[in-house]
Amino acid sequence: RDRVVACNEKLSKVLTRGTSYRGGIAKNEVMKVCYRTPGPILVAAHALGMGLMRPEGMVAGLTDKESWGKIGYTVEGDMRSRGPITITRPPEHSPNLIARLDPSPLIDFRTHTSRNEELAALTRNVRHALEVEGLGLDRQLVICLGRYPDRTIEAAFAALRREGLDVYVAGNLRGNVPPTQNWREKNPNGFRLPGHLTVTNVTRAKGNEADMVHIVGLDEVAAQEGSVTMRNQLFVALSRSRGWIHLSGTGVPASFREEVEAVLRSGESITFTMSRAKRNLTDQDDEPEVVLA
Numbered sequence: 384r385d386r387v388v389a390c391n392e393k394l395s396k397v398l399t400r401g402t403s404y405r406g407g408i409a410k411n412e413v414m415k416v417c418y419r420t421p422g423p424i425l426v427a428a429h430a431l432g433m434g435l436m437r438p439e440g441m442v443a444g445l446t447d448k449e450s451w452g453k454i455g456y457t458v459e460g461d462m463r464s465r466g467p468i469t470i471t472r473p474p475e476h477s478p479n480l481i482a483r484l485d486p487s488p489l490i491d492f493r494t495h496t497s498r499n500e501e502l503a504a505l506t507r508n509v510r511h512a513l514e515v516e517g518l519g520l521d522r523q524l525v526i527c528l529g530r531y532p533d534r535t536i537e538a539a540f541a542a543l544r545r546e547g548l549d550v551y552v553a554g555n556l557r558g559n560v561p562p563t564q565n566w567r568e569k570n571p572n573g574f575r576l577p578g579h580l581t582v583t584n585v586t587r588a589k590g591n592e593a594d595m596v597h598i599v600g601l602d603e604v605a606a607q608e609g610s611v612t613m614r615n616q617l618f619v620a621l622s623r624s625r626g627w628i629h630l631s632g633t634g635v636p637a638s639f640r641e642e643v644e645a646v647l648r649s650g651e652s653i654t655f656t657m658s659r660a661k662r663n664l665t666d667q668d669d670e671p672e673v674v675l676a
Contacts, residue, residue, distance in 0.1 A: 387423065396635070400498065400621050407663055412520055413527055414454070414455070414475055415452075415453060415454060415455040415475055416455060416475075416476050416477075416478065417455065417476065417479075418479065419479065419592055419622075419625055420477070420479065420621075420622050420623075420624055420625065421477060421481045421482040421624070421625075421626065422472050422474065422476075422477030422478045422479070422482050422589070422651045423482050423487055423488075423489050423490070423650050424489055424621055424622070424624055424628060425477060425622060426470075426472050426489060426646075426649070426650070426651050426652075426653060427490060427621060427646050427647060427649075428617070428618045428621035428622045429454075429618065429653075430617025430646045430649070430653045430655075431614065431617050431618065431621070431643065431646055432614050432615060432617055432621075432641075433445075433614065433660070433664075434608070434609075434614055434642075434660075435470075435646075435653055435655040436642050436645050436649075436653070437608070437642055438638060438642070438660035439599055439609070440659065440660070441655075441657075441658050441659075441660040441661075442493055442608075442609060442610070442611055442614050442660060442661050442662070443611050443614065443615075443660050443661060443662040444657075444660040444662075444663070444664060445663075445664050445665050446462060446546055446648075446657075446660075446663055446665045447462055447665055448462060448488075450664045450665045452469055455472055455473070455476035455477070456470040456471060456472055456476075456622035456634075457470070457471050457473060458470055459471075462657055464657065465656060465657055465658070465665045466656070467654050467655070467656060468483075468537070468654065468655055468656070468657055469652060469653070469654045470653050471651060471653075472525065472651045472652075472657075474651075475629075477651070479625065479626075481625075481626045481627075482651075487648065488508070488625050489624075489626070489628060490621075490627075490628040490630055490647055491508075491627075491628065491629050492630045492643055492644065492647060493629075493630070493631045494631065494632055494633070494634070494635045494640060495521040495599075495631060495632070495633050496633065497536060497633055498535070498633050498635070499538075499542075500633070501599060501631050501632070501633050502538055502539055502542040502599070503541065503542065504631060505539065505543070505597055505599060505629070505631070506542055506543055506545075506546045506548070508545075508597060508629045509523060509525075509543065509548060509580060509597065510546065510548070512595050513548075513607055516528055517596055517653075518577070518595055519579055520548065520549060520578060520579055520580040520591060521539065521575055521577055521579060521580070522594040522595065523537055523580055523594065523595045523596070523597065524581050524583070524588070524591070524592075524593035524595070524623060525580060525581065525582040525583070525596075525599060526581075526583055526584070526585060526588050526596060526597070526598050526599070526620045526623065527539060527582065527583070527595045527599050527600050528585065528598065528600035528601060528604055528613075528616055528617065528620060529584075529600050529603035529604075530603070530607075530612075530613075532584045532585075532600065533562060533584075535599060535600050535603075536552060536562055536582055536583070536584065537561060537562055539564065539582050539599060540552055540561050540582055541561070542588065543580065543582070548580055548619065549576075549578055549579045549580065550579060550580050550581075550582055551575065551576040551580065551581050551582070552581075552582050552583070553573060553574050553581055553582065553583035553584075553587040553588075554569055554570060554571060554574075554583075554587060555568060555570065555573060556568045556569060556570045556573070557576075558576045558579045559579075570572075574587060574591055575591075575633075581593075581634070585616045585619050585620055588619060588620065589619055591623060592623050592624070592625055593623060593625065594623065594624075594625050594626045594627070595624065595626055595629070596620065596621075596623050596624040596627075596628050596629070597628075597629045597631075598599075598617075598620045598621070598628060598630045598631065599630065599631060599632075600632060600633075601617075601630060601631060601632025601635055601643075602632035602633050602634055602635050603632070604616060604617050604632075604639075605632060605635045605636055605640075607633045608639050609661070611661060611662050615627070630643075640676040
């Protein structure tokens with residue numbers, strides 16, 4: 384037992400000390416080029432994840448041109464002043480061709496008066512993508528936002544199943560089974576089933592992707608829009624897409640809705656005012672996911 388404790392302590396020190404492991408392997412890789420996510424979606428993910436256009440000031444952010452350059456942006460303006468700053472993502476840093484092949488907006492943003500109305504729109508969007516656009520269910524993904532998204536996942540599962548769609552709740556053992564706490568019915572590493580639409584929370588969505596991502600529950604972020612954690616949830620959800628996004632929420636306050644709409648209008652170039660962020664992402668040993676391309 385003492386040997387196990389000593390090994391765990393040693394491992395903990397290795398994992399938390401410095402920026403690289405033994406042999407020079409970096410603990411974090413900040414990528415300048417993103418092959419997965421189209422440029423306009425990635426820019427929106429960074430802008431909303433950091434709160435760059437938030438009226439009350441940034442929630443998290445990078446404070447120098449070099450750091451922005453590392454994640455694939457050019458910068459105009461003096462970041463040491465409170466003057467306007469413009470960041471632009473060049474096409475060569477987002478080689479995904481969807482934005483240049485599809486002239487329509489890649490992010491469809493809607494607000495609804497109730498969760499039931501939002502989930503009815505979700506089922507319509509999924510079926511349209513399946514039957515009209517030819518995107519199979521396993522090429523789509525539903526992500527439910529929030530600190531405690533289980534209720535939304537249950538409601539989304541029920542709404543989709545009522546429409547006769549095959550659904551897989553990430554972490555379950557089988558498809559078309561509602562969320563369960565029974566460990567015998569769990570597959571901790573399960574994320575997809577062929578021919579099924581995956582419904583998941585943000586934590587399980589990390590490291591995964593889909594051609595079309597349906598993001599439900601934006602109101603959960605809006606209710607805590609000053610939280611670094613909740614903003615990071617939105618970044619992760621948006622950056623899972625290889626092509627298109629349906630983003631929705633219920634009763635989203637006007638100020639947050641206007642921020643989202645302003646970001647989406649900006650495309651691959653965002654102009655904002657530098658402000659003191661709650662979390663400075665520049666030169667941190669433990670880079671949060673929000674800065675990764």
